[in-house]
Amino acid sequence: MANDKERRLKIALLQMDVRAGEPEANFAKLAAMLEEAAALPDKPDIVVAPEMWNTGYALERIGELADPEGSRTKSILSAFARKHGIHLIGGSIAEKRERGVYNTAYSFDRQGRLNAAYSKIHLFRLMDEEKHLLAGDAPGRLAVDGETAGMMICYDIRFPELARKLALDGAKVLFVPAEWPHPRLHHWRTLLMARAIENQMFVIACNRCGTSGDTSFFGHSMVIDPWGEIVAEAGEEETMLTADIDLALVDEVRARIPVFEDRRPSLYAD
Numbered sequence: 001m002a003n004d005k006e007r008r009l010k011i012a013l014l015q016m017d018v019r020a021g022e023p024e025a026n027f028a029k030l031a032a033m034l035e036e037a038a039a040l041p042d043k044p045d046i047v048v049a050p051e052m053w054n055t056g057y058a059l060e061r062i063g064e065l066a067d068p069e070g071s072r073t074k075s076i077l078s079a080f081a082r083k084h085g086i087h088l089i090g091g092s093i094a095e096k097r098e099r100g101v102y103n104t105a106y107s108f109d110r111q112g113r114l115n116a117a118y119s120k121i122h123l124f125r126l127m128d129e130e131k132h133l134l135a136g137d138a139p140g141r142l143a144v145d146g147e148t149a150g151m152m153i154c155y156d157i158r159f160p161e162l163a164r165k166l167a168l169d170g171a172k173v174l175f176v177p178a179e180w181p182h183p184r185l186h187h188w189r190t191l192l193m194a195r196a197i198e199n200q201m202f203v204i205a206c207n208r209c210g211t212s213g214d215t216s217f218f219g220h221s222m223v224i225d226p227w228g229e230i231v232a233e234a235g236e237e238e239t240m241l242t243a244d245i246d247l248a249l250v251d252e253v254r255a256r257i258p259v260f261e262d263r264r265p266s267l268y269a270d
């Protein structure tokens with residue numbers, strides 16, 4: 001380490017293709033990509049998966065396809081995190097609970113303990129999510145190696161208030177699992193950069209790639225620093241995107257332009 005303020009983390013994002021309605025194929029693909037990530041010469045500290053990777057958007061059959069209580073997913077992800085000592089942001093899955101199916105992201109610490117679960121708050125009507133899924137009712141806060149972070153899922157990034165709330169609660173990193181399709185690549189990149197710049201935090205966004213029916217997903221997973229610079233960005237193909245980040249940059253940027261001190265919420269916050 002160059003100085004004792006550095007707080008470096010290696011990140012690997014699993015930009016995977018997802019087969020709609022085929023959980024077995026998706027579990028196998030995720031397991032293969034996880035092992036590939038763990039075997040990288042520069043072993044990652046954090047691995048991130050995309051949204052709804054177990055079922056894709058097979059919403060008509062989601063009740064039968066979703067993982068009951070997420071138990072299969074949790075046991076696989078927890079075992080991986082513990083075995084390799086890697087913090088895992090396990091994307092999100094279709095998770096079946098008594099009341100219905102949720103789009104839920106799990107976070108496992110390096111000991112394999114589930115340290116956060118976040119169910120997507122904003123359901124995306126353009127893809128009929130609200131007809132088949134239930135919305136979560138709490139923001140996604142978590143800790144990564146003692147640092148505060150947040151999780152939002154896909155469409156959530158259109159809601160700047162949520163990212164701001166997470167930042168105000170101390171998040172230095174925002175993780176975003178997604179299944180964001182063409183033709184809105186411009187929205188994806190711009191919104192992610194905006195969330196990073198306005199909140200002066202790292203944004204680590206893992207999108208799926210490939211095609212389901214007539215919807216094509218463009219990948220372009222991204223790691224963006226608190227100054228809004230793109231640290232890494234994937235293309236449209238299935239790949240593992242890696243990046244090194246230094247969390248000390250968050251404090252540097254926040255000291256340079258003290259947005260959090262200068263805000264005047266009494267004039268414009270609800």
Ligand SMILES: O=C(O)CCC(=O)C(=O)O
Pocket residue numbers: 124127153154155156158179180181184187
């Ligand atoms: O907001 C968008 O354009 C895409 C959102 C989306 O695909 C999702 O939330 O699943």
